[in-house]
């Protein structure tokens with residue numbers, strides 16, 4: 001009996017990058033994961049508040065969210081948003097000592113059950129570069145799972161930025177910069193896209209903020225996709 | 238609270254973001270720096286170990302900051318120098334005013350601490366003539382600008398602009414050829430060194446047990462400044478002191494590759510006393526070929542407060558190599574506007590303690606907390622953690638960007654930041 005999983009969408013995927021949430025739900029269904037969502041009642045993990053120094057409000061909001069998740073009785077929370085992932089894993093445990101559920105990023109979750117994906121991924125003749133989202137990579141140490149999943153797609157050629165993994169550049173939207181100084185955020189995204197390796201056809205990231213910001217800054221009209229979107233496409237979705 | 242604190246910084250940001258010249262200068266510097274640094278680190282595999290040792294040295298030195306300053310001051314005095322302790326910028330300026338006097342010619346080598354205490358303005362008010370001799374500082378001094386990088390202060394000025402500035406200075410057409418530009422500065426500054434009454438430098442590291450000042454440089458100007466004039470005044474932060482010469486030598490190994498991507502700097506000057514000789518009848522006299530007087534000012538200006546603060550103490554380990562600035566994705570587009578008197582993430586912390594938290598209340602909102610600075614720092618200083626903590630303190634004092642306040646209200650009322 002598989003444990004019940006909560007798919008936590010996060011505000012970006014609920015309101016701005018809905019195709020990421022749709023792709024994740026579709027994938028979870030395809031690989032037969034018994035999951036639930038909080039739908040309209042999801043609320044906020046508190047990440048933006050932590051990152052913009054609004055600590056007391058962050059505590060209030062995260063307490064509400066923790067109680068909500070506990071009342072669902074799930075043992076595992078999976079999210080596609082590295083911001084939510086870091087907050088629920090690091091900030092929650094720093095503040096509330098321990099929480100009675102495990103939190104995983106979608107790339108870790110899918111990697112662990114990759115056998116269910118493997119035989120379904122169709123060949124894709126494309127040069128793909130993976131951008132490490134700061135909150136997923138540097139802050140949470142998840143570097144290899146997303147790469148392994150990309151490499152599972154037959155014929156995909158995985159390229160690397162010159163500076164990758166813990167030295168990866170930034171999409172410019174974290175830490176509340178996108179809302180405080182949108183122009184700065186956009187210029188950072190442009191400068192990071194300026195470092196794309198030769199021949200890149202698709203930039204794949206694993207974070208709705210990165211996808212959103214890169215899409216805005218994308219002058220070269222290169223394809224920008226989130227990891228679950230890429231996997232779903234390879235599945236033939 | 239009015240939002241002047243925020244809008245004025247935003248205006249400054251916009252000037253940088255859309256100034257093609259500055260952005261060009263900066264991006265040229267970033268690519269040459271990263272290539273050189275990568276090469277230097279590849280050539281010096283043992284540096285991995287040395288930089289870890291330096292972290293340990295700093296950890297313990299900072300704990301005994303006061304004691305080390307006492308020892309260093311004693312040793313400097315014993316060797317016929319003069320040591321002083323300035324609690325804040327104003328005290329330091331007063332000391333300088335007394336030592337320099339008025340209507341003197343002063344040559345300076347690069348020192349961020351003198352920027353921190355606004356030294357030039359104070360000395361100029363007394364009719365002194367100041368010549369910055371580090372090429373980068375020289376360029377921005379004649380352009381009437383402020384430094385925008387701690388190691389390479391004129392990083393935002395491309396060669397075409399330098400040529401323009403120098404042409405005006407020497408009254409003839411100077412081509413934007415870098416070699417030629419350097420020649421112009423050399424020619425112009427050469428006689429200044431010898432005519433100057435006073436030379437002012439900083440120090441990169443100080444060894445307490447011998448009272449030895451280390452000045453690391455490539456241009457050779459700091460040698461002139463600390464050697465040619467009859468009086469040498471050195472000002473440095475109290476966090477620069479390490480216990481022994483061997484500790485200082487380790488710092489000397491780590492700085493150049495991280496600061497400028499070279500294996501070792503062209504020159505490292507070690508200065509322990511005024512120049513002296515006992516060649517005639519074994520009688521010791523001071524003032525041989527080098528300066529007759531040596532004055533060392535140790536500056537606190539917020540550093541002791543940093544030490545007492547468990548979150549920010551780590552900022553005192555900073556060697557000022559500047560590596561994290563070139564590597565900061567935000568600094569790369571905002572340059573010298575990203576900070577206040579110091580730049581980048583670590584600069585925001587330093588500015589907060591030396592110039593007041595308000596000075597960076599808005600700049601801090603441009604930090605994406607990406608964490609890259611910590612990864613490239615030779616001492617692995619956890620800057621993002623400090624930035625978050627400082628931000629939260631600023632919010633408590635009311636420095637909350639309007640957009641961030643709206644986001645909070647949306648989250649509290651509608652459960653999402655967009656208010657949808």
Ligand code: SF4
Pocket residue numbers: 554555556557558559560561562583613614615616617618
């Ligand atoms: S924080 Fe680290 S990388 Fe940045 S200037 Fe200081 S020592 Fe250098």
